[in-house]
Amino acid sequence: MPEIHKGLEGVYIDESNISRVFGDEGKLTYRGYWIDDLAQHSTYEEVVYLLLYGELPDQEELDAFTNQLASHREISDTTRNVIDGMADAGPMDVLRTAVSSTAEATEGEFSVEENRQHGIEIIAKVPTILAYFNRVRNGEEPIKPREDLSHAANFYYMLHGEEPTEVQEHAVNTAMVLYAEHGMNASTFTAVTIASTQANMYSAVTGGIGALQGPLHGGATETVVDMLDDIGSADSVADWVDARIDAHEKIPGFGHRVYRSVDPRCAQFARVYQELVDEDGESARLELIETVHEYVVEEKGLGEKGIYPNTDLYSGTVYSALGIDPDLYTCMFTMARVAGWVAHVLEQWEDNRILRPRVEYTGEVGKEFVPVEER
């Protein structure tokens, strides 16, 4: 009986120089830059360039790349028809299908440069798809993309019909930078596996969206918002958490396969959330979140067992403050992560080998076939 690597835990499939998660220290780097620097000081456009080309762009490169992304924001009639026809479906089902439909004008095999170009076009179109879907399902008139706005600001504009404030634009941008890439997670691995057959970029990214749909991967942020609604106020945290732990149930927003300390993205989400609250004056949820965080990690001692908050604990409140519906949170994640998928797919093709593991057959052999009339 061979050794079974269930979930492929601890199995290394390749080298990569795109990003690294320092699970014990709670640090994250994209191409050598710390996530804190990128989240505070760079635009999503810069980060996408960094992920796809390996280096931060200079001003000229950034301007050209920004224009290139902006010029591909429009979606076709076919993609709009997909969304119109699926207005009652799950948002990730719609996003997966709509992105898949952007391959309408392609055929055959492509060079690396053509594939990268297709990746850039997909990255450009996802915000348009998402905003279009949300407006159509709410019975609102869709809003066409504008080329003069940043990737983040244009998304906010297409979603709400008005331009964001600087603080709001920065919040959208930061959320996208924070979720742009995170190593060989299940959706990235899916995209890479598809690409390893030399399928095209559309197939790889569509597959990634499919994997991110799953609640074990991308679909957990909503449950945190439900939890916070349920707890209500900081006073109730202890009772709520105690009941959960006594019942041996998981606490939403805690735990991660890789991190054994606080996910470094949490502080950045908390920062932009505070900025949004300061500008807007709305009642803040940060205190409630921080109380849950502290109670679970310190009071209940789960930190010592390696259980710390993950980004889900913080990101939903940021999205909520930006007026984004809870059932779109996984789509927000997707909108950012597309960049990481494209980067990993391009890296896979630099030294490709088809991904084909094995399974140990434990079924029967040599059963006699009896025709159905005699069964």
Next chain:
Amino acid sequence: MPEIHKGLEGVYIDESNISRVFGDEGKLTYRGYWIDDLAQHSTYEEVVYLLLYGELPDQEELDAFTNQLASHREISDTTRNVIDGMADAGPMDVLRTAVSSTAEATEGEFSVEENRQHGIEIIAKVPTILAYFNRVRNGEEPIKPREDLSHAANFYYMLHGEEPTEVQEHAVNTAMVLYAEHGMNASTFTAVTIASTQANMYSAVTGGIGALQGPLHGGATETVVDMLDDIGSADSVADWVDARIDAHEKIPGFGHRVYRSVDPRCAQFARVYQELVDEDGESARLELIETVHEYVVEEKGLGEKGIYPNTDLYSGTVYSALGIDPDLYTCMFTMARVAGWVAHVLEQWEDNRILRPRVEYTGEVGKEFVPVEER
């Protein structure tokens, strides 16, 4: 530096009791039954039931299942719009998008039984999608599915506008039985990885289609037909093959990661091809194929090195004799393999663990972030 398992070759990820490839002996079993028996004596409907439920159906179960499949053949306006809008795109891009669009009426999380039901609906609709696409792109009127025909006969009918002969129906059926399942290949692995996040069946199957698009996996049959056209006649085989081998180029239709002898499906494809030729009287290509087979394996001695024909060498000529265009061969493969994907996804959920391997980061760390104006 950890050990790197490039391509996951030889890495076992799980147990399975769906199928087993006996690579050295050249044998293949689905759920304990030999592929030769299934290819000769069972319908695709029976085999799908076998894969999805683990046992061959009795007459009553088979009748109910056949009716169930037949009742889900119709595709929606949304799916038709997808295909109409993508009539100029690559067939696998269209198939991937169209299948993804069948999730139009679903949302939320599903029970195993609901997921199995979604899988059955997808299996039922793929032939309709494929036939509809082919007719639309050829400027022909699409033909609605009929419930009174078998899965195989109905596909032929929707494609060509006339019912197949018994021999033709059996050939389509056999091709579908032979390709219904083949262990943990790259597309099945993709579907399972997506399912491991608890994403839905639509996401899993859509991802599988994406992976099968790649020429290293599903997209190799076309090149065999090109080769046979190029060789022309049995007299030219030696020269053609010698030139290829001297140039260290691969010979289309030979070699497989798992088989180290003749793929057992080849003989079944050859059998139904001979039946088609006998009925039709068309000039046969079987002699040419057999000559290539023998020359490469015996004369050139590649068989001793473990290089034998794979199904690609034979399947294209069967499809060709059935009047199916070469750029649809990978779609034919997909139409059959959907059943295997659904079976593996259901098996994955019986004892699920998210698939998340690792990569070894070889890039830089701690680079100083400089604002773009100062770069």
